[in-house]
Amino acid sequence: DTQMTQSPSSLSASVGDRVTITCRASQGIRNDLDWYQQKPGKAPKRLIYAASSLQSGVPARFSGSGSGTEFTLTISSLQPEDFATYYCLQHNAYPLTFGGGTKVEIK
Amino acid sequence: EVQLVESGGGLVRPGRSLRLSCAGSGFTFDDYAMHWVRQAPGKGLEWVSGITWSGGRTAYADSVKGRFTISRDNAKNSLYLQMNSLTPEDTAMYFCARDASSSYVSGMDVWGQGTTVTVSS
Numbered sequence: 001d002t003q004m005t006q007s008p009s010s011l012s013a014s015v016g017d018r019v020t021i022t023c024r025a026s027q028g029i030r031n032d033l034d035w036y037q038q039k040p041g042k043a044p045k046r047l048i049y050a051a052s053s054l055q056s057g058v059p060a061r062f063s064g065s066g067s068g069t070e071f072t073l074t075i076s077s078l079q080p081e082d083f084a085t086y087y088c089l090q091h092n093a094y095p096l097t098f099g100g101g102t103k104v105e106i107k
Numbered sequence: 108e109v110q111l112v113e114s115g116g117g118l119v120r121p122g123r124s125l126r127l128s129c130a131g132s133g134f135t136f137d138d139y140a141m142h143w144v145r146q147a148p149g150k151g152l153e154w155v156s157g158i159t160w161s162g163g164r165t166a167y168a169d170s171v172k173g174r175f176t177i178s179r180d181n182a183k184n185s186l187y188l189q190m191n192s193l194t195p196e197d198t199a200m201y202f203c204a205r206d207a208s209s210s211y212v213s214g215m216d217v218w219g220q221g222t223t224v225t226v227s228s
Contacts, residue, residue: 036152044202
């Protein structure tokens with residue numbers, strides 16, 4: 001199985017900060033990686049697909065990069081509505097696996 | 108509006124069975140593969156099972172293999188998860204999610220709001 005190691009598990013940041021979250025795959029997954037945002041009591045929402053493509057309707061302050069085993073989600077200027085938990089998902093091989101999540105909290 | 112609505116969750120005793128349903132609307136259901144994803148209270152997301160557009164291929168997490176069965180009825184725009192031999196470790200919110208393709212290898216672009224399953228004596 002492909003393990004997804006996500007870091008950090010939590011972070012505190014201020015509105016306007018640049019935030020970076022990383023996922024590392026235990027084996028190469030090409031660019032078969034998505035990023036999701038989840039707010040408490042809500043379903044996840046896809047932000048980024050194929051490692052770097054922005055989902056329709058998602059603000060351009062979100063971006064993704066990487067290929068192979070190292071991937072990054074960047075929020076260029078954190079907004080109040082961005083405080084949430086973020087997950088990566090690899091869909092290169094079954095079983096599909098999520099990262100452990102990163103909770104972004106207000107500093 | 109593209110929508111997925113889950114139903115069938117509830118409180119069930121260990122060892123018993125439960126069947127979840129997911130109704131799709133606002134899109135051509137049989138153009139897409141589908142998945143079930145769960146989230147235990149206070150924990151992260153766990154992929155459970157996936158099925159191709161035709162139902163011809165399925166896949167399961169090791170944690171549910173042999174106990175859970177995914178299926179679909181394209182005529183009814185519905186996805187199902189039959190859960191047998193339930194244990195307390197199956198307690199979670201269960202989400203239905205649409206794959207971005209007809210196979211099941213493209214990630215999930217639409218999610219339902221979830222249905223809660225609680226396994227307890």
